[in-house]
Amino acid sequence: MKYSKHRRRGSLVVLFAVIALVGAACGSDSSDTTVAVAATTTTTTTAAPGAATTTTAAAPTASLETVCAAGAEEGSFVYWATIEPDNFSEISQPFEDRYPGIDIEFLSIREEDGAQNILTALSAGQDVEPDMLYGSQDGLFPIIDRDLIDTSYDWSQVGINPDMVHPTNMVRLFVVGLGIAYNTNDITPAELPATWEDLIDAQYAKQLVVDPRGNPFDLLSIAWGEEFTVDYITRLKDTVEPIVIRGGTAGMTEVLAGGAWMTSSGRADSNAELQAEGAPMEMHYMDFVPVRVLYNGLTVDAKSPNAAACFAGWLATGEGKASFEAVEYKANEFPPAGVPASAELVFVDSASDAETANAAGEKIANILAPEG
Numbered sequence: 001m002k003y004s005k006h007r008r009r010g011s012l013v014v015l016f017a018v019i020a021l022v023g024a025a026c027g028s029d030s031s032d033t034t035v036a037v038a039a040t041t042t043t044t045t046t047a048a049p050g051a052a053t054t055t056t057a058a059a060p061t062a063s064l065e066t067v068c069a070a071g072a073e074e075g076s077f078v079y080w081a082t083i084e085p086d087n088f089s090e091i092s093q094p095f096e097d098r099y100p101g102i103d104i105e106f107l108s109i110r111e112e113d114g115a116q117n118i119l120t121a122l123s124a125g126q127d128v129e130p131d132m133l134y135g136s137q138d139g140l141f142p143i144i145d146r147d148l149i150d151t152s153y154d155w156s157q158v159g160i161n162p163d164m165v166h167p168t169n170m171v172r173l174f175v176v177g178l179g180i181a182y183n184t185n186d187i188t189p190a191e192l193p194a195t196w197e198d199l200i201d202a203q204y205a206k207q208l209v210v211d212p213r214g215n216p217f218d219l220l221s222i223a224w225g226e227e228f229t230v231d232y233i234t235r236l237k238d239t240v241e242p243i244v245i246r247g248g249t250a251g252m253t254e255v256l257a258g259g260a261w262m263t264s265s266g267r268a269d270s271n272a273e274l275q276a277e278g279a280p281m282e283m284h285y286m287d288f289v290p291v292r293v294l295y296n297g298l299t300v301d302a303k304s305p306n307a308a309a310c311f312a313g314w315l316a317t318g319e320g321k322a323s324f325e326a327v328e329y330k331a332n333e334f335p336p337a338g339v340p341a342s343a344e345l346v347f348v349d350s351a352s353d354a355e356t357a358n359a360a361g362e363k364i365a366n367i368l369a370p371e372g
Contacts, residue, residue: 061158061159063156063157063158063159064158064159064310064313064314064317066157067157067158067306067309067310067313068099068102068306068307068310068313068314070306071099071101071102071304071306071307071308071309071310071311072099072101072102072307073101073306074102074303074304074305074306074307075101075102075103075304075307076102076103076104076105076304076307077102077103077104077105077131077132077302077303077304077307077308077311078105078106078107078129078130078131078132078303078304079104079105079106079107079130079131079132079133079134079308079311080106080107080109080111080114080129080130080132080133080134081106081107081108081109081111081133081134082108082109082110082111082134082139083108083134083328084108085106085108087327087328088106088108090323090326090327091323091324091327091328092104092106092311092323093323094319094320094323095311095314095320095323098314098319099310099314102307102310102311104311107130110139111133111134111135111136111139111140112139112140114130114133114140115135115139115140115141115142115143116142117129118130118143118148119142127301128148128299128300128301130299131298131299131302131303131304131305131307131308132296132297132298132299132302132308132309132311132312133149133296133297133299134173134294134295134296135170135294135295135296135297136292136293136294136295138348138354138357138358141351141354144168144297145351147300148299148300149168149169149170149297149298149299149300150169150297150298150299150300150301150302150305151168151169152169153169153298153305153309155169155171155309155312155313157309157313158309158310158312158313158316159313159316159317160312160313160316161316164316164332166295168295168297169297169298170295170296170297171295171296171297171312171315171316172293172294172295172316172332172334173294173295173296173315173324173330173332174269174293174294174324174325174328174330174331174332175291175292175293175330175331175332175333175334175335175336176267176268176269176291176292176293176330176336177267177268177283177285177289177290177291177335177336177337177338177339178215178216178219178265178266178267178268178289178290178291178292179216179264179266179283179284179285179286179289179290180192180193180199180262180263180264180266180283180284180285180286181251181252181255181262181263181265181266181267181270181271181281181282181283181284182255182261182262182263182266182281182282182284183255183256183258183260183261183262183280183281184280184281184282185258185280186258186261187207187261187262189282189284192262192284193286194286194287195286195287196220196232196286196287196288197232198286199236199240199264199286200232200235200236200239200240201239201240202239202240204240204261204262205239205240205241206240206241206242206243206260207240207260207261207262208240208242208243208260208261208262208263208264209242209243209244209245209251209254209255209259209260209262209263209264209265210236210242210243210244210245210251210263210264210265210368211244211245211246211247211248211251211263211264211265212244212245212246212365212368212369213246213361213364213365214233214360214361214362214364214365214368215248215264215265215361216264216265216290217229217232217233217264217360217361217364218357218358218360218361218364219290219346219347219348219357220288220290220346221356221357221360221361222346222347222348222349222353222356222357223288223344223346224288226356226359226360226363229360229363229364230360230363230364230367233363233364233367233368234367237367237368242264242368243259243260244368244369245263247265248263248265248266248267248270249270251263251265252265252266252270252271252274252281255281256274256279256280256281262284266283266284268283268329268331268336268337268338269328269329269330270329271283272329273329276329283338285338285339285340285343286343287342287343287344288343288344288345288346289335289336289339289340289343289344289345289346290345290346290347291334291335291336291345291346291347292347293334293347296311296312296315298312315332316332
């Protein structure tokens with residue numbers, strides 16, 4: 001497995017374009033009440049050098065139980081995440097059964113909107129409301145940079161393997177591989193391109209759906225560079241004449257309906273959900289594989305750090321991972337399952353990477369769906 005030059009070469013997890021919340025948040029002095037417990041050993045499966053490992057703890061560790069007991073004393077915590085309320089209720093039910101003394105005050109909100117709400121509250125002199133946030137590399141970009149994620153919390157207290165902790169001190173929640181999603185009734189694996197360059201072929205003319213927003217080519221620009229990416233998209237448009245449909249789900253629906261053989265906006269989680277419903281859909285990964293990684297992070301001066309850390313720790317156990325994946329179809333596995341060993345993973349690993357992807361996305365959109 002190769003890794004993009006933008007990947008950190010330490011033993012820590014995949015990356016992310018930092019999240020910057022504003023100034024110092026106000027709140028209770030949680031550092032005095034956070035439980036300190038020695039780390040315990042968990043079983044792990046080692047990936048490639050420098051990659052995150054997959055923790056396979058089957059049950060809560062003693063250290064997690066200690067923190068959760070302290071969390072029960074706090075009683076509840078506030079959690080913001082981009083998860084549908086009904087789905088979150090299903091995910092959290094096993095946690096609530098195991099730890100009935102901890103209530104989760106959950107808000108379903110897009111990470112970008114959550115970050116903006118926090119910044120607005122801070123500018124008005126108000127405290128940061130959530131104890132814990134769910135965030136992606138670029139979605140929480142306005143937060144970490146302002147030191148509003150607690151970088152001092154020791155996640156070994158809840159039994160989390162250090163390789164699941166990003167340098168920003170956020171804990172990996174899931175990883176989603178992006179690539180070609182194809183209709184298995186219309187095209188065989190042998191007929192699919194082996195590389196992204198091979199996709200630029202007249203045999204695929206009008207049989208490829210692309211998202212006008214540039215997914216996932218905006219992420220590929222991190223490895224390719226903007227100039228090459230713009231040239232690539234221009235050649236792809238001229239040769240393949242792709243069908244332009246906004247939205248990954250809409251594109252996959254078009255493929256399932258027989259309107260095209262494949263879409264370049266395939267997502268492993270959406271594919272798994274469609275397969276569970278019996279749809280003839282499959283993922284195909286090529287030489288470069290864009291990935292999206294999301295994390296949980298405690299906010300600075302969280303009012304209920306132990307309760308929130310208990311939940312984050314539980315989500316990293318076998319039980320928590322299984323509950324999350326069963327509902328959201330998003331696995332906490334790095335590298336993602338099915339990715340070829342020879343593939344190069346590409347993801348946002350810095351603020352400059354996020355800027356590169358955003359800038360490329362705008363130019364891609366102008367090529368695929370020019371205004372006017």
